[in-house]
Amino acid sequence: MMNIPDSKNPRVVIIGGGFAGVSLAKKLKNKNFQVVLLDKHNYHNFQPLMYQVATGGLEAGSIAYPIRKLVQDHQETFFRIALVERIDTENKKVVTDIGTIYYDYLVIATGSTNNYFGNEEIEKNSMVMKTIPEALSIRSLILENFELALQTNDMEERKALMNFVIVGAGPTGVELAGALAEMKKAVLPKDYPDLDVSMMEINLVQGADHVLDAMSKRSSKAAEKYLKQLGVSIHLKTIVTGYNNKTVTTKGGVSFQSQAVIWSAGVKGAPVKGLEDATDRASRLRVNSFNQVEGFDDVFALGDVAAMYGEKYQFGHPMMAQPAIQQGELLAENLARFANKQSMKKFVYNDKGSMATIGRNKAVVDLPNFHFNGVFAWFVWMFVHLISLIGFKNKALVFWSWTYNYFVFDRESRVIIRPYRKNRDNQKSGND
Numbered sequence: 001m002m003n004i005p006d007s008k009n010p011r012v013v014i015i016g017g018g019f020a021g022v023s024l025a026k027k028l029k030n031k032n033f034q035v036v037l038l039d040k041h042n043y044h045n046f047q048p049l050m051y052q053v054a055t056g057g058l059e060a061g062s063i064a065y066p067i068r069k070l071v072q073d074h075q076e077t078f079f080r081i082a083l084v085e086r087i088d089t090e091n092k093k094v095v096t097d098i099g100t101i102y103y104d105y106l107v108i109a110t111g112s113t114n115n116y117f118g119n120e121e122i123e124k125n126s127m128v129m130k131t132i133p134e135a136l137s138i139r140s141l142i143l144e145n146f147e148l149a150l151q152t153n154d155m156e157e158r159k160a161l162m163n164f165v166i167v168g169a170g171p172t173g174v175e176l177a178g179a180l181a182e183m184k185k186a187v188l189p190k191d192y193p194d195l196d197v198s199m200m201e202i203n204l205v206q207g208a209d210h211v212l213d214a215m216s217k218r219s220s221k222a223a224e225k226y227l228k229q230l231g232v233s234i235h236l237k238t239i240v241t242g243y244n245n246k247t248v249t250t251k252g253g254v255s256f257q258s259q260a261v262i263w264s265a266g267v268k269g270a271p272v273k274g275l276e277d278a279t280d281r282a283s284r285l286r287v288n289s290f291n292q293v294e295g296f297d298d299v300f301a302l303g304d305v306a307a308m309y310g311e312k313y314q315f316g317h318p319m320m321a322q323p324a325i326q327q328g329e330l331l332a333e334n335l336a337r338f339a340n341k342q343s344m345k346k347f348v349y350n351d352k353g354s355m356a357t358i359g360r361n362k363a364v365v366d367l368p369n370f371h372f373n374g375v376f377a378w379f380v381w382m383f384v385h386l387i388s389l390i391g392f393k394n395k396a397l398v399f400w401s402w403t404y405n406y407f408v409f410d411r412e413s414r415v416i417i418r419p420y421r422k423n424r425d426n427q428k429s430g431n432d
């Protein structure tokens with residue numbers, strides 16, 4: 001049904017056109033394989049800049065890249081928009097919403113999904129930011145809340161509409177909090193002169209005793225200082241227990257009245273059905289050092305969905321772009337070796353460091369042996385993100401938006417293109 005022709009070459013089916021799937025597909029270009037790349041979207045999403053889409057700093061199109069364009073000059077590479085429903089390893093087939101496809105080698109690169117730790121109330125009522133449509137929903141919600149705040153004279157209601165609670169102070173939570181604080185300072189007072197924008201609160205709630213807990217102590221401290229300078233209220237050692245669409249409750253008894261709760265407190269693997277025996281507690285697929293899924297020679301997993309346990313990475317590599325890219329690149333080489341009955345190379349993660357930005361001139365960078373923060377770190381952050389974007393057009397668009405926003409103190413994309421109907425009275429949330 002997918003109309004993929006037969007080939008004399010072995011077929012590699014890759015599920016997922018994210019960092020891992022795309023890096024593998026690129027490296028398999030014009031090799032002796034037929035490559036079938038499946039993704040439920042027709043674009044590759046540059047997640048590290050998604051918070052800027054959510055806060056009006058960038059247009060969605062500047063962080064999305066058409067997958068077809070990525071593989072258009074590859075011989076024997078076929079892309080299909082398909083949601084994979086399950087895999088059948090016994091019959092070597094992948095079942096999708098547009099039909100079934102058989103494989104010689106299967107690569108699962110489906111990434112991760114949000115982890116609510118079983119809390120259905122939070123899952124139902126909070127916003128998340130894993131996909132571009134979700135980032136656009138957050139953008140609409142921010143702006144809609146301000147429009148509603150203008151319309152009410154009920155001060156409690158107005159405060160709740162202007163109270164943004166971000167749960168989880170990892171890079172996503174910290175970057176989003178910083179960007180919201182910058183909107184409060186430079187953009188919203190100009191747009192809403194008849195509203196007291198100083199009533200806007202940004203509450204960043206974190207279970208651990210410091211922010212950015214995967215980064216160095218120095219970076220964590222610096223990020224905390226920057227956030228406070230920007231007026232973000234940080235609540236450490238505070239575990240959120242519920243959100244009923246009006247009130248956020250926590251273990252320590254602190255509560256927040258809010259009409260905008262963003263959940264960035266947990267992720268877990270997003271494996272497809274059919275490999276339950278190889279799935280670990282974090283919903284990741286256990287793989288060996290060649291990325292082969294436990295129990296299989298011909299099924300591989302890469303990136304966020306893969307858990308390669310090792311001495312240094314007891315629970316698998318960090319769910320970040322670099323492990324995904326590096327695993328994808330090595331697997332291209334290993335598939336060729338495997339097909340030629342040569343021994344495969346073990347994956348060794350080359351940790352290039354991590355970074356986060358908190359706002360204009362404020363970023364923290366952890367290199368393997370060196371940590372720094374401040375203006376220079378911010379330029380490094382911008383440079384690294386700019387060169388990592390796929391495609392000249394996206395690089396140019398982002399560079400232009402950043403330059404414009406820097407000099408004009410603006411976030412030009414604050415438009416409600418796709419209204420978001422928030423569940424304010426226990427009705428269903430969604431997009432119009």
Ligand SMILES: Cc1cc2nc3c(=O)[nH]c(=O)nc-3n(C[C@H](O)[C@H](O)[C@H](O)COP(=O)(O)OP(=O)(O)OC[C@H]3O[C@@H](n4cnc5c(N)ncnc54)[C@H](O)[C@@H]3O)c2cc1C
Pocket residue numbers: 015016017018019020021038039040041043044045047048049050051082083084085109110111112129130171172270272302303304305318319320321322324355
């Ligand atoms: C908001 C945010 C900010 C981030 N910031 C950073 C950062 O600054 N630095 C960093 O290193 N990392 C960052 N990350 C993490 C980084 O984006 C991930 O680690 C990386 O994307 C993992 O790559 P992947 O290929 O494993 O998965 P992904 O890039 O998530 O790709 C998975 C792909 O699989 C597709 N897919 C999933 N399930 C199915 C299915 N059933 N059928 C068909 N297709 C499917 C998805 O559509 C997607 O295209 C961030 C993540 C988020 C959400």
